[in-house]
Amino acid sequence: MASQLMSGWEEMRDILKRVAIGPAGSKNLTEEEACRAMGLCLDRHASDIQIAVFLIAQRLKRETDAENVGFLKALLERSQGTVAPCESVANLGDPYDGFNRVPHFAPLVAAVTGACGLPTVVHGCSDMPPKHGVSHRHLLEAYAGHSIDIGSGAASVERAAQRAASRGAAYVDMEDFHPKLWALTSIRREIAKRPALSTLEKLIVPIRGRSQSHVVSGWVHKGYERQITEILRLCGWSSVLLFKGREGHIDAFAHRPTTLCGYQANGPTYKKDISPADLGINLPHPPEWGAVSVQSVCELWKQVLEGQEGPAGISTALTAAAILTHAEVCASLEEGYGQALEALSSGRAKQAFEGFLAN
The missing domain is CATH 1.20.970.10 (Transferase, Pyrimidine Nucleoside Phosphorylase; Chain C)
Incomplete structure (x- = not known):
């Protein structure tokens, strides 16, 4: 050595x-x-x-x-990824350093898309510099009231793959699917600035489908969408969908258009807007979320999973509809949005969400 x-x-x-x-x-x-x-x-x-x-x-x-x-x-x-026992899997990659400005909903989106027939995985970690914001792992553990299935390395990844296929949704942690990358966290904390790893770790696909894997992520700064799509194309991924969302997350806006960028089946890169107005949704002003905390976001998640109407439910359903349309599970955004709303109102999304909470 x-x-x-x-x-x-x-x-x-x-x-x-x-x-x-x-x-x-x-x-x-x-x-x-x-x-x-x-x-x-x-x-x-x-x-x-x-x-x-x-x-x-x-x-x-x-x-x-x-x-x-x-x-x-x-x-x-060097990642410890695996293939799930299903044909297609979507991997949702939000920024690993979390959020602190507005709430985000990737695990809810995954539960909806999973309930609609597209097994979906959320990946992340407990804490990452430089933002040290609220992470999906923080929220899932708080929601569950106990630690979720993390810490067994490749065995945890395999169990997550099984849950994604059988229940529709699962979470997998960097600690398990990429221990070598996780081991660099202390160095990243010392350098303070955001390195290239902050973008690239979102693009690792820890759990793949047997036939197709959809990479879903976000961007903020102009030009990054081109860079990310080209990087993923050159690395061999055939299906990519990016959202221009708040803080680099995948959530579609509930009150105004959201720009998407991506490609399907190795086809040409497209860029388009999706708008809630096209679905008859016209919020008069941006949502007022209030202070962001683990407790407040968990409460918001519970409301969405109970089928309550509001901006959080609109964002969740619209994001899920865009993913379902991109993955060709649904023929149109309108169809996808309708299926997403039905999954929430019927309780099927809440049932799929249980895939995140296993011990």
């Missing part, structure tokens, strides 16, 4: 001489070099200081598409 670390240390030192020079002198890595560099970080064959410098240097230099593809391939090669 000591010899590996020394060899990796020397290799990373050579890489840093190229990428950590400054705005004018830094050189880009090829895809293969980027994959190797990220592998050195994940395998801890570079020192903690080198890893921190590398992540910051790349962010200041700005990662190229080729570098991001290499980084993501290194992440995928």
